[in-house]
Each structure stands twice: as C-alpha cells, then as structure tokens.
Amino acid sequence: MNKFLLVLAMLMSVQAVFGDASVTKQDSVAELIEKSGVKLQIEKMPEMLEQQLAMMERQGGPMPPRMRQRFRDAAFKSHDPKLLLPRVTAGVAEAIPPEDRREILKFLDSPLGRKVIAAENAMVSNEAMDKLEKEGPALMEKLMKDNARLALIQSLDKATRATDMATDLNIATALATEYGLISQSNMPQKPSFEQLRSAYEQRRLPIRMQMAQVVLTGMAMSYRDLSNEELAGYLAFANSPVGKQYFLGISRVINRVLVDAAADLGKALSDADKGAI
Numbered sequence: 001m002n003k004f005l006l007v008l009a010m011l012m013s014v015q016a017v018f019g020d021a022s023v024t025k026q027d028s029v030a031e032l033i034e035k036s037g038v039k040l041q042i043e044k045m046p047e048m049l050e051q052q053l054a055m056m057e058r059q060g061g062p063m064p065p066r067m068r069q070r071f072r073d074a075a076f077k078s079h080d081p082k083l084l085l086p087r088v089t090a091g092v093a094e095a096i097p098p099e100d101r102r103e104i105l106k107f108l109d110s111p112l113g114r115k116v117i118a119a120e121n122a123m124v125s126n127e128a129m130d131k132l133e134k135e136g137p138a139l140m141e142k143l144m145k146d147n148a149r150l151a152l153i154q155s156l157d158k159a160t161r162a163t164d165m166a167t168d169l170n171i172a173t174a175l176a177t178e179y180g181l182i183s184q185s186n187m188p189q190k191p192s193f194e195q196l197r198s199a200y201e202q203r204r205l206p207i208r209m210q211m212a213q214v215v216l217t218g219m220a221m222s223y224r225d226l227s228n229e230e231l232a233g234y235l236a237f238a239n240s241p242v243g244k245q246y247f248l249g250i251s252r253v254i255n256r257v258l259v260d261a262a263a264d265l266g267k268a269l270s271d272a273d274k275g276a277i
Contacts, residue, residue: 028101029093033085038250042088045079045173045258052177063181070269071180078265079176087257095249103242112233115226123222136217143220152231153219157212159238161247162219166211168255171200176262183269193263 033039053071057063063071077083096104107113122128143150157163179196191199223231237243 028098029089029096032096032101033089033092038088038092038254039081039085041169041254042084043081045081045084045261046076048169048173049075049079049177052173056177056181067184070184074268075176075180075265078268079261084257084261087260088253091253091257092249095253096246100242100245104246107237107243112230113237115230116223116234119222119226123218128221132218132221135221139220139224140217143216148228149231152228152235153216153223156223156231156235156238157215157219159235159243159247161251162215163208163212165251165254166215167204167208168251169258170207170211171204172255172258172262175200175259176265179262179266180269183266193266197259197262 050072053063053068053075062068108117123132143153175197179193182190182196226234238247
C-alpha cells in the first residue's frame with residue numbers, strides 16, 4: 001500500500017463539518033461534500049489513477065508513450081472532478097434528507113463532535129502519514145494488548161464503513177485503470193466491463209483485508225488522544241439511525257459514481273479506437 005492510497009483510505013473516515021443549519025438544501029449538501037473530505041477525495045481521483053497506472057507499469061512494463069498519453073487523457077476526462085462532483089452532489093442530496101443533515105449537525109456541533117473532527121482532520125497530511133508509517137507497528141502492538149480499545153475501534157470501523165469505502169475506492173480505481181488499458185489493447189478477445197468488474201469482485205476479500213489493516217492502524221493513531229468514553233459516544237452516533245443513513249449513503253454514492261466513471265473511461269478509449277479506423 002503506497003502512501004497516496006493510505007492518505008485516501010484515511011480520507012474515507014473523515015467526517016463532515018457542516019455550516020449553519022439555516023442554509024439551503026443545496027448549500028448544505030455542498031458543505032457536506034466539501035467538509036467531509038468527499039470533495040477532496042474526488043479531486044484526488046486523477047492523481048490516484050496515475051498512481052494505479054504507474055503500479056501496473058512496474059508490474060507489467062512501461063506502456064508505449066502514445067498509448068500512455070491516450071490513457072491518461074481519457075482517464076482525466078472521465079474522472080474530471082468537475083464531472084464527478086455534480087453526480088456526487090445529486091447522489092448525496094437524494095441519499096441524506098435535510099432532516100438527517102440537521103441531526104448530524106447537532107452531533108458535529110457538540111464538544112465531542114468537534115474533537116473527533118479535529119482528530120480525523122489532523123491525519124490528512126503527508127506528515128501524518130509519515131508518522132503513521134514509522135509509529136504504526138508499535139501502535140498496533142499496543143492496541144492488540146488492549147481488548148476494550150481494540151473492540152471500540154473495530155466497531156467504529158464497521159459502523160462508519162471506513163474499510164468498506166476504502167475497499168470500494170481501491171477496486172474502482174484499479175478497475176478503471178485496467179479496463180482502460182484493455183480497451184486500447186490488441187487483445188483478440190477483450191473481456192467486457194461487467195466481466196472485468198466481476199473478476200475484481202471475486203478478489204474483494206483479500207483487498208478488503210489489506211484495507212482493514214490500513215484503516216485500523218490509521219484510526220488507532222487518529223483517535224489516540226480520545227478516551228474510551230469519547231469513542232463510545234462517537235460509536236453511539238455512528239450506530240444511530242441518522243448515523244447509519246449518513247455513512248451508508250455516502251458509501252453507496254461514491255461507489256456508484258466511480259464505477260460509472262470506470263465504464264466511461266473504457267468506452268472513451270474504445271470509441272477513440274473506432275474513430276481512428
């Protein structure tokens with residue numbers, strides 16, 4: 001797992017800092033997307049695809065420069081934040097009703113909510129990731145000896161869907177990269193998008209196991225200054241009806257938008273090939 005993917009995995013668990021409760025529905029959705037880290041995550045998609053492409057080239061050898069440039073242009077177009085953000089905005093507006101946003105705001109405006117947000121936001125930096133890489137093993141060794149603390153963090157991971165969302169992100173970007181490469185290859189029998197997607201889904205379990213370790217370590221460091229009582233309070237919010245609505249809604253919206261973008265990437269490259277004939 002490279003540092004960039006680690007940063008994005010942690011971004012998945014960063015929560016929303018909303019504006020005033022009196023803002024309009026559209027404004028409150030935009031505020032949610034920006035302050036929750038979702039907007040930043042979407043803005044990082046081209047960079048993440050670049051990372052996936054570099055990883056595949058390390059494993060399979062460099063691509064011809066012209067082919068690589070075509071892929072890069074199509075990937076940046078299909079994953080353009082200006083294209084994806086409106087889709088995410090519409091999805092979130094549908095998934096999380098205004099009354100739920102107001103309830104979320106009540107928690108986030110509380111002393112505990114502010115403390116949780118500050119702890120999570122502090123992890124979204126290269127410096128924090130460097131520290132996590134250095135101190136992570138010792139931190140995990142300590143956590144494994146504290147059953148109560150470990151149970152709380154594992155429960156928070158499950159309730160916030162942090163590992164599930166990080167896994168979805170990993171699969172969606174890898175799927176987009178591979179499908180894009182296949183679409184402009186000379187393979188005699190190219191798998192369809194659904195066939196390739198199915199193959200990735202069959203590998204979901206080992207990918208998820210890897211992401212679970214990353215997220216668990218990140219949460220252990222992120223929440224190191226929060227007491228067990230404070231974590232229990234956060235867990236109660238995450239397990240509440242509105243908390244479940246929030247985390248599940250965000251997870252489903254992001255996954256749907258990124259899978260659609262992966263399909264768009266392959267189609268764009270395939271259409272370009274047809275147009276060149």
